[in-house]
Amino acid sequence: MEEQVVAVRVPIEAWPRRGDWKGRVTRVLRKDGDVVKEGEEIAEVEIEKAVLVIEAPVGGRITFRVSEGDEVGPETVIAEIHPPRG
Amino acid sequence: METLKPRIRVRAGRDYHRVKDMLSRRYPVATVCEEALCPNIWECWNEGTATFMLLGDTCTRNCRFCYVKTGSPGGLVDWGEPMKVANAVREMKLDYVTITSVTRDDLPDGGAGIFAETVRLIKKHSPQTLVEVLTPDFDARRDLLETVIGAGVDVYGHNIETVRRLTPMVRDRRFSYERSLRTLQLAKEISPNLVTKSSIILGMGEEWDEIIEAMRDLRSVEVDILVLGQYLRPSHRQLPVAKLYKPSEFKELERKGIELGFAYVVSTPLARTSYKAKQAYFAALSQRQAPRQGAGA
Numbered sequence: 001m002e003e004q005v006v007a008v009r010v011p012i013e014a015w016p017r018r019g020d021w022k023g024r025v026t027r028v029l030r031k032d033g034d035v036v037k038e039g040e041e042i043a044e045v046e047i048e049k050a051v052l053v054i055e056a057p058v059g060g061r062i063t064f065r066v067s068e069g070d071e072v073g074p075e076t077v078i079a080e081i082h083p084p085r086g
Numbered sequence: 087m088e089t090l091k092p093r094i095r096v097r098a099g100r101d102y103h104r105v106k107d108m109l110s111r112r113y114p115v116a117t118v119c120e121e122a123l124c125p126n127i128w129e130c131w132n133e134g135t136a137t138f139m140l141l142g143d144t145c146t147r148n149c150r151f152c153y154v155k156t157g158s159p160g161g162l163v164d165w166g167e168p169m170k171v172a173n174a175v176r177e178m179k180l181d182y183v184t185i186t187s188v189t190r191d192d193l194p195d196g197g198a199g200i201f202a203e204t205v206r207l208i209k210k211h212s213p214q215t216l217v218e219v220l221t222p223d224f225d226a227r228r229d230l231l232e233t234v235i236g237a238g239v240d241v242y243g244h245n246i247e248t249v250r251r252l253t254p255m256v257r258d259r260r261f262s263y264e265r266s267l268r269t270l271q272l273a274k275e276i277s278p279n280l281v282t283k284s285s286i287i288l289g290m291g292e293e294w295d296e297i298i299e300a301m302r303d304l305r306s307v308e309v310d311i312l313v314l315g316q317y318l319r320p321s322h323r324q325l326p327v328a329k330l331y332k333p334s335e336f337k338e339l340e341r342k343g344i345e346l347g348f349a350y351v352v353s354t355p356l357a358r359t360s361y362k363a364k365q366a367y368f369a370a371l372s373q374r375q376a377p378r379q380g381a382g383a
Contacts, residue, residue, distance in 0.1 A: 014094065014127070015119070021123060047321075048319045048320055048322065049091065050092045051093045
C-alpha cells in the first residue's frame with residue numbers, strides 16, 4: 001500500500017487573491033522525525049505585516065522542507081507529514 | 087527576537103470559505119481585506135463579512151504606506167460592479183457593510199457614480215442593510231459628495247491617514263490634509279445628521295502633540311467616529327515603522343478622543359477603518375442621543 005503524505009504549505013488562503021507576498025521562516029518548532037498532533041504549531045513565517053502561525057493539518061511523523069531563515073511565499077511547502085497507517 | 091507583529095492562525099472555517107467563494111467566483115469584486123493584506127481578514131471573513139473595494143484593484147495615487155497596486159486603469163469602469171456587490175451583500179445577509187475604493191483620478195467623477203449606484207442597489211435589494219462608505223477625497227467637490235451621500239449612505243468615511251506635517255511625505259502629493267478635512271466638513275454640511283468617520287494610522291513618525299492636533303482638527307469639522315490603529319509595513323517597498331505604540335498609549339488616545347467630543351473612538355493596534363464598524367456606528371448613535379457627562383467617561 002502506498003504511504004500517504006500530507007504537504008503542509010504556506011497558506012495562500014491568508015489573502016486569497018493576493019498571492020504576491022513573501023515572508024521568511026523565523027521559527028521551526030519541531031525536529032525532523034518528530035510525531036506531531038493535528039493542530040499543533042510547527043513553524044512561524046514572518047511577513048512584514050504579521051506572523052503566520054503554521055499548524056499541522058493532520059497528526060503524524062514530520063519532515064521539514066524548509067529551515068529557519070528561508071524565504072517563502074504562498075503555497076511553499078513547509079513540511080511533509082506521514083500520518084500513521086491504518 | 088520577540089516580534090510585536092500580530093500572530094495570525096490561518097484557519098479557514100465554513101463562513102470563511104463561503105465569503106471567499108462568493109467574492110472570487112460568483113460575484114468577483116476586490117476586497118480591501120486582501121488588497122491591503124489586512125491582518126484582521128481571518129476574524130472578519132470567519133464572521134461572514136468583508137470590506138468591498140470598488141473601481142478595481144489599481145489606484146491612481148501612490149501613498150507610501152499602502153499596499154494596494156498603483157497605476158493607470160485608463161478610465162475603465164466595470165458598471166457591473168455595483169450589482170455584484172449588491173448581490174454579495176444580499177447573499178451574505180450583511181446587516182452592515184463598508185464599501186471603499188481605490189482613488190480614480192482618471193475618471194471625471196472620481197468614481198462617485200459607481201459609489202452611488204452601489205449604495206442604491208444595496209438599499210434596493212437589502213433595505214435593512216446599513217451602508218458605510220470610505221471614499222477618496224473627490225477633490226472636495228460638493229457635487230460629487232452630494233451624488234454619493236444622496237444615494238442613501240448611513241456613514242460617510244474619509245481618512246486623513248496621518249498628521250498635518252507628515253501628509254506630504256506619507257500620502258500621494260495629490261492629497262492634502264486641508265482638502266481631506268474639507269471633504270469631511272462638506273459631508274456634514276450636505277447632511278448634518280450623517281455620521282462621519284476618519285482614521286489616523288499611527289507609527290509613521292508623528293509626535294504625540296501632532297496626533298492630538300489632528301484629532302482636534304477632525305472634531306473642528308464635526309467628525310463623529312475616530313479610528314486609531316498601528317501602522318504595519320506591508321512590504322519592504324512601503325515606509326518603515328517608526329514606532330510601535332503600546333496598548334496603554336492607544337487607551338490614552340481613546341480617552342483623549344472622548345474628551346475632545348468624538349461620539350466613539352476605536353483605538354487599538356489592529357484597528358482599521360472598517361474594523362468593528364457596526365459596533366462603532368451604533369455606539370456613536372447612542373452617544374449622540376445621550377451625550378457623555380464629563381471627560382474620559
